[in-house]
Amino acid sequence: MAATATGPFGFAPAIAVFPLVAFVITLVFGRHLPKKGALPGILATAGSLVVSVVMFAAVAGGGEHHTTLYEWTSGAATSETMVEGIEFTFGILIDPLSALMLVIVSLVALLVHVFSLGYMNAEGETGLRRYYAELGLFTFSMLAFVFADNLLMAFMFFELVGLCSYLLIGFWFRTESAPSAAKKAFLVTRFGDYFFLIGVVAIAATFGTVGFAGEESFVTAAETAIDDGTTLFGFDAETWVTITGLLVLGGVLGKSAQFPFHTWLPDAMEGPTTVSALIHAATMVAAGVYLVARMFGYYALSPTALAIIAFVGGFTALFAATMAVVKDDIKQVLAYSTISQYGYMMLGLGVGGYVAGVFHLMNHAFFKALLFLGAGAVIILMHHEQDMWEMGGLKDKAPVTYYTFLAGALALAGIVPFSGFWSKDEVLFDALAVGLEQPVILAAYAMGLLAVFFTGFYTFRMVFLTFHGEPRSAAAEDPHSVGWAVKVPLLALGTLATVAGFANLAPVAELLHADITFLEFWLDGKYGAVEGLTYHAYHETVAFEEGVIGSETTTMLLSAGLSLGLALAGAFTAHTLYNVPEPSRHTTKLGGAYRVLKSNYYQDEYQVWLAEGLTLPLARAADRFDQTVIDGVVNGTSTISLFGSDRVKRIQTGIVTNYAALLVGGFIGLLLVLGYLGGWFA
């Protein structure tokens, strides 16, 4: 561990420090800077990207890095496992997982900063300094979250990205809707973080450590406790691991917008589209899933927790995909698709498919950032119109936007050979393999599989309505133009969305018996890794049986064929319905289901009711109780002594000199009495 602390890894803190510096510079001097602070942000994220790539290369060269930077606090405490004393620190853990994530986050952040030049600066927007400062603070927090080496540090930066999300969703604070959406986003995720914080506290109090890696980690401590049959807080060790794991999962479900905490994400589209791309698609929402991957060794100890993760993931994938089908706003479609796609990642991780989950996380970051930035470009083209029914025919007028968007759409729908196909297929294959032995997982798999059809459908409905057919409004007839700052990020992400899947061609490798599953090797520590944090180590811990239909090869091909077939079927349905010159709504065919879908299964209604229909009246009732009963007793007591106070009132002359005289006189009097008692005058 110590041997690799020198060399390139010494620069690791700079990854987060660059954006922090950009934040401070922009905050203080932004008004006087050209482009209102865009340049420090671009330079900082570029710097972070360079250092991240260096870290990536160093890991590829067999290195890893785990070091403590700063001791936040320490003290005496006795944990359940009899560890004396505890230290809470800030440290850096760079292993294959975090190195990969650092590159993804800093790359997307850089591209979004560049895109902002075309999206925000060009529009005569006020408040750009605030925008770039908050973006810098976000990038700092997110990168620090990614390389955090312990759960508490991760929680802290998890909260800070939540703050930035709040601020950026509410960027257009002069409207009514943006501040409301920002509040909702923070509150819903805070509700999840409540459980997360209990989880952190519980883990710290149980094991006396919050470290992710090494002998001193809570994962190792939990393994030992389970092996020794220790009783923790009155539970057997495995049950306690399940409980604490599920508590932490509360934060994951909140941030990654999983059912039932998904309701904030569609509202978060009130923020600028660049923010949606960076925070509410590619990075912050990924933080939840990343956290599960980061502490996968812990979840691997609890089959119950894993099964719950898988089931919630599968359910959310389907649930959100069905809602995306009826949305008219292009960003809303993407928002629901984001929720759905994170469901897939959860499904993958929940069945023990660590590689599959991380693979989809990576691919999704690229293609969803691409789609959101593409939607941003469309919004520029359309003079700030977001309703897809007002669009149409943009294909020929904006070819760069169209083709890059199409690449993203193909990846999202999961059409071979675009990136999304490979990772989604791997998730589904892993789920099927476990599902053949576990009915609960099979149900989760079935939901994930069905969601593929809906994904294909809503994705291409969006593409056809936006780009195909005849223009349906004046804005679509005569679109605005977009500049290089918009096109360059689109092209970069379009390329990645197309080819990123080649990082792990599992079915091809199976067929050809070729060693081309590079991502699996990467996460398995074939190049460099921290001991214990490898795919193999996790896979051995996960207690799931896996089944096959025929042989492993046929199962894999069957699974791939099924998901590809469903995706194509969905896309084809969209083609027949919407790829016509004058598409019309087909929602009446859905009947009552349409209303349910359009109302998002009334999820918002009941959550708003919880807040405004239940909690607020309860608070008001408490207030009335407080005013009448509790304060009534207090005032009642004083009425009894009213006579006395009536006399005392006379000294309230309102003349301060009198009060001052009383004050000083009283003080002296007290001294005299005490002095007399003390025998001064004897």
Next chain:
Amino acid sequence: MMIEALIAVALVGALVTFVAPNRIAGKLAFAISLVPAALSLWLFAAFDGSGNALLDGELAFESQTAWLEIGDHSVSWFVGLDGISLPLVVLTTILCTLAIVSSWTPIDERESQFYGLILFIEASLIGVFSALDFFLWFVFWEAVLIPMYLLIGIWGGPRRKYAAIKFFVYTNVASLVMFGSFIALVFGLGDSVTSFALPEIATAMRNGGLDGLFGLGGPALASVVFVGMFLGFAVKVPIVPFHTWLPDAHVEAPTPASVLLAGVLLKMGTYALLRFNFTMFPDQVETYAIPIAAIAVISVIYGAMLALAQTDLKRIVAYSSVSSMGYVILGLVAYTTFGVGGATFQMVSHGLISGLMFMAVGVIYNATHTRMVTDMSGMADRMPIAVGILIAGAFGYMGLPLMSGFYGEFTIFFGTFGSELLEYSPLFTSLAMFGIVIVAGYLLFALQRTVFGPYRLETDYEVGRAPVHDIASMGVLLGLIILLGVAPDLIFDMITDAIEPIIGGGL
């Protein structure tokens, strides 16, 4: 003699300010208050104490002079600081200076008296936190009440008389209960003690020197005294159901008085609980742990629910203090290093954050002349920097990491979760922690309605930016909040050093 100097400067400063012309009183008081602020920072830097002041610790800046004899007991001028009291003294001097600055705009009558009273409060508060003789301590304890009563009663809002009398009578009755209980304790200790010096009494208590009184045996007397003192201090904290004086006092008090009331005066209650109940009665703490934890949780949740129902910004912040102080009680009763240490840290942290919140609300009030959430919206449009600081303060209140509030709450939660003294501690901790959701609810709701949205405020004048001196003083507080959030060990180390003797070497 450093502490005496600190008190003397503030006291003499108060007298000088009393007789100074109104015109210069504000600036004069500010200049004077810089001396104790600087001195206390010097004390902080030069602090060389260790251990607990009451339990054989090495006192810093100790000074003891015989004063008088009452019966068999001697009373002395006895002051000194340990790791618990020093941070509170620094908090006091800094907040007093900033409170003076925040008075410049709103206070426009009888200035010399106003600023004189603030300096008088400062002297008394320093005395409360540094006195180690019960009589001396009690004199300072009572001396705080009078100027605060006057600040509310003279410079307050429309119902100032009611609020001031309620504050004064309520806390004074509580003091009486506490005083009586303590005297009973001293008599009960009989020959074990020969003075009112708190270290002597604490040591005697922990050595089991309590004999009994009025036919009560030692343990029974200890329980009676413990409960009596707890009730006495509970009003000051305040703990539900003794909290109703607080919102009234806050709403009527002028901004600087609110800053001091929430920032320091409430801490007198928790400080005294820690010094008396939780230091002298370890057995009773264990006996009453569950009921105390229960009212702590109720204070947190009920206080937060009350805050949720308010539409007056000041009432919101006032009720949220009830909620935050509930965390302190929970941490104390956990009786672990992190629990009690976190509670002490939270006293300082809450002093800074609630001070900042009251200042920010005051700045908005100065500009708008209303505090009602329903009266305004979109203030961020007109006062961007002040609102930015208000938002930062609100997130500090919500326990945003890297700000001091998070550290205080996290250490309390962590220290309580694994407490061995408190049964069902995970359950109590989890329940109390739900406060972090409700606090986000009411603060974000208030922010959404007042500072965001389209600008709306019915005035016949143009609302401009906040004055620089207000921004600067809020900036100082925000800086301290972030500093303590990033580097909590600046004070946490000395706090735990003073805590560990109380709980017996550290659980």
